[in-house]
Amino acid sequence: MAHFRQFAFKQFGYFDFYHNLPNQLAQQDYKSFVKIVFLKAGGHVVVDFQEYQLEQDALFFINAGQYYRFDTSCIGTLLYYNRDFYCVEIHDKEVACDGILFHNVYEIPVIFMEPATSDIMQGILREIKIELAQEDSGLEEMLRILLKQLIIRATRIWKHTHQVDNEDIRQEVEFSRTFSQLVEWHYTRFHTVAEYAELLHITPKALNKRITRYSQTTPNEVIKSRIMLEAKRLLAHTPLSVKEIGYKLGYDDSSYFIRLFTKQAGASPQFFRQQYQQA
CATH class of the missing domain: 2.60.120 (Jelly Rolls)
Structure with a gap:
């Protein structure tokens, strides 16, 4: 129906x-x-x-x-x-x-x-x-x-x-959600913790402390994970070249983007694409 x-x-x-x-x-x-x-x-x-x-x-x-x-x-x-x-x-x-x-x-x-x-x-x-x-x-x-x-x-x-059962935890969840939204909106432009800390009007050290208070994930890991997710989406579901994908994600230096992707994903962009297409 x-x-x-x-x-x-x-x-x-x-x-x-x-x-x-x-x-x-x-x-x-x-x-x-x-x-x-x-x-x-x-x-x-x-x-x-x-x-x-x-x-x-x-x-x-x-x-x-x-x-x-x-x-x-x-x-x-x-x-x-x-x-x-x-x-x-x-x-x-x-x-x-x-x-x-x-x-x-x-x-x-x-x-x-x-x-x-x-x-x-x-x-x-x-x-x-x-x-x-x-x-x-x-x-x-x-x-x-x-x-x-x-x-x-x-x-x-x-x-x-997620055991959000008191006001302190609720406030931290809301802060994490705000940070999460900022990453979602700006990950193609801003790649560093310092840039997001500036948007939140706090220091990078304070941002790291608040995000890791109830999570094992650091702000830098959140940012890189979002960038890598979009890179994987584009590699798997579009015909864009690796250089074009890097540029779309804010990396003018394609060699740097390839090194970053390989380190984060454990495989080069081209190898990841080939594996996904074969699967």
């Missing part, structure tokens, strides 16, 4: 899948949409080169521009919408379009659910499907309310899983 609605520039839709998700994704280009994918346990997923063999029902939050692959074992529902539909300023920053579940350079946002929680989430999905079949003046706002409810519940699960 599938349904799609457009409200001026705002777009929202869904489709159910049963062992045929790769074929359905091939019928339309969904890359520009934000996607929330409900998957039953047993599926196999790859998002930005990270593999998941699902032992529990799960929700994946996939931003526009991310690469993903679902195999034929997957059963569930895919919601998709553009930023105009949901990204409005009045939303609570934790559950906005740039909230905890989106633009997170630390990890791919995925929520694993116990059966009772999965039932609740599937109930929201059922309400969304019922609403999409209606012809009512309040349809757009009701869809947005249900979508926000789904994101709020998923955000609570993420916070509980």
